[in-house]
Amino acid sequence: MSQPTLPHTQAEIGRPRRRIVGVQKVTGQATYAAEYTPDDLLYGYVVNATITRGTITGIDERAAREIEGVVEIIHHLRRPKLGYFDMQYSDIDAPPGSPFRPFYDAEIQFAEQPIALVVAETFEAARYAASLVEVTYDKAPFDVDLHKNLDTARKPKKGIDSILKPMPPDDYGDFDGAYAAASATYEGEVYHRSQHHNPLEMHATITVYEADGKLTIYDKTQGTTNSQIYISGVFGMKMSDVRVIAPFVGGGFGSGLRPQYQLVMSVMAALHLQRNVCVQLDREQMYTFGHRPETLQRLRFGASADGKLTAVSHEAFAETSRFEDYHEAVVNHAGMLYPVENVHLEYKLVPLDRYSPLDMRAPGGLTGVLAVETVMDQLADQLGMDPLAFRLKNYTTTDVSSGKPYSSKELRACYEQAAERFGWDQRKPTGKHPQRGNRLVGHGMASGIWDAIMLPAKATARLTTEGKLLIQCALNDCGQGAYTVMSQIAADELGLPFEDVTFEYADSKLDASPVQGGSFTTGVVGSAVKAACFALKDKIFHLAQILDGFPLGDALLPDVTFTGGEIVLNADPSVRIPFTDIIAFNKGKALEVSKTNVPNPFKIKKYARNSHAASFVEVEVDAQLGVVYVTRAVTAVAAGRIMNPQTARSQILGGMVWGIGMALREETLLDRQLGKFMNTNLAEYHIPVHADIGELDVIFVEEKDEIINDLGVKGLGEVGTISMAPAIANAIFNATGKVMTQFPVKLGDL
Amino acid sequence: MSSPQEIKLTVNGKAERLSVRPWVSLLDTLRHHLHLNGTKKGCDHGQCGACTVICDGERILSCLTLGVMKDGSEITTIEGLGQPGNLHPLQEAFLEHDAYQCGYCTPGQICSGVALMKEGHANTREEVKELMSGNLCRCGANTNIIDAIMAVKDGAHE
């Protein structure tokens, strides 16, 4: 609608914008869940079970109650009434099964299960008293060993989460025949242990018990609506009596996609005592709930002599709990990335006496593509082909596994631009890079793919009495930059300067929002914001049409431009109606529209919808010690329209750092005898630190997508992580000639 | 559990008299007693750096320090380094370089960075990376954080 002769508000979409909450974050004014200060706040500290399976036979509270300041001890024998049906414990991200019920009964189902909450006047008293609660148990045998129980592996039950995490397609073609006929074949396993999200802010909830018995809850969550639904279910409360607020979240990465147990406990204590209660987990307790599942993958790939991938078998075995079928899309990606005709896929779960796994950044995709892309390099090596040339030879614009064309796919541009920026032409065959001192050098690359998911979402747009714009949605943001991007979308749609847009968010009393995750927030909630703003525009225009004197004549909506807080007639730009005139005409009242955006299934169903990425990495490997350094990396991303290049770049940089974590650092070690995780702290669970990170570079390639949503946005949260980890493994192979099959790579592997 | 002790702290230039029990960390003294929640708790174990404050000119982990140990000390927290409208150059640089995502490690990174520059022994980018490595960032804003510190060190934000 832009007309060169019209005054034009600079387009916000595509413009690098500082975060609207930035100043609060750098000055310590941003308030996270545990930092609200209601009156007479009590502190709760969680007691965790010391056995892995069995029954609680007794709880001796005497020593704990001696401690000055202890107010109450809550557990399955002393608690408010809890829901009876599984459904009441369900949440938006719950997998099929029976969700864990904190403090429900005496049964212990997994190690470190929370079993009691000590509530005291101070944090220190609660913590100390929690250490004095004596619990006796009847122990039962347990099994937490994935490898030993592979024979019990079975297909996951299907649930609504299969929409987000599709089950693998049935086998197609003739894998056995094609594999037998292939000129180059590779057979191998890829394995990684469990990993934990470890957001830097530990999970915390403050529940404020209001005078009328309603609850205001400050929760660490990736979905205020989700926490609200969950609490109203568990405690049988009216949704309108439960308000969840979470404007600042110190990292999520999936850990807040489901309500965690500190939330229930804080609410339980508040209801029981009719007081305000803060419950914050400690770092060790951050390892007592969901995690990325330990997964073993078996792969057999075959290619023809001219470099065509002809046969793929990809099988995965992942842990789950005995009570829920948490599952991921692990094996689906080879057939989406490459046009292979003969495919065998299998994804199975091994139920164990552990807590249910939970989506963790790039769930499934990271696990599966790491395996696929490292195996691709092994085939390339056998064929004597350059890894990039091998991938280009197997390039496709159709998702062969579903038979659908991609709604858009600029992966080729990712390959080309990243290769050029990186200097891929300098790559030498395996083991042929000149050493730097005592360090071997290697170059590696890999592809990434992630689903671009569309869901319904609702938002409200209001033209305020000052003629400015207010946008509302319960959506919250863990640092991805959604608040800023939503404001940019709204500003453009209504033609207002960015400064004139206010976004009210992260409060469950606003329009319900899906959880924030899966890379879909901008596409899903952004589309709702855009739709609400468009509807508001329409409403404003209808009033403008009947203003005194009919200044717009018989002009229709396409005949005007909304810009700078005015409606401007395209045919005669001297005719301008300020929004404030519309408000005045509306008797000084604000105008408001709520709109639910529902994706058009007929339009999008015909296409495969994915974002893509390519990472190129240089590593140095200490020839004696085996230490791996990621010296530099370039990731190019094709994810549709980039709304805010500054925050988008940070998203991908963060993803690349997570790729380093996956490839080289992160694992939670399980003591199979005790059934417990051992390295449950940040000194022993390693995440990449500043010194681990070399030069990182990000490219966004141009990609137009008119199918996925009106914004043309696919999302960025996961895809940058996915390509990075295998690129590192492939660079290590290029440096050392050693194939990496266990992650993280350890000194002993080299 | 012994009884509360009277301590004096100068926090962000303001004299504070407090009565705290000996088992209260300096971190919780700041957060729970003074409601200075800008200083973050990421582990309470000395493993993440989120709780870094500047105490008598040096960066310390306030979770590994008891409040009573610092009787008489001068403490600067993120709230004292700069405020909206009156930002410290490193705070400004964090905005410019988008050196954060969730913001939870940010106060610790900034306090650590400010003290590091005063310490004067981090001269190269590699040294800054090494000496900032006690401050974890789970969001992976690492390169932007180091960029921001280098920009201020090199005088881009004076």
Ligand code: FES
């Ligand atoms: S909270 Fe002090 S180092 Fe983590």
Ligand code: FES
């Ligand atoms: S910005 Fe989130 S931990 Fe650093």
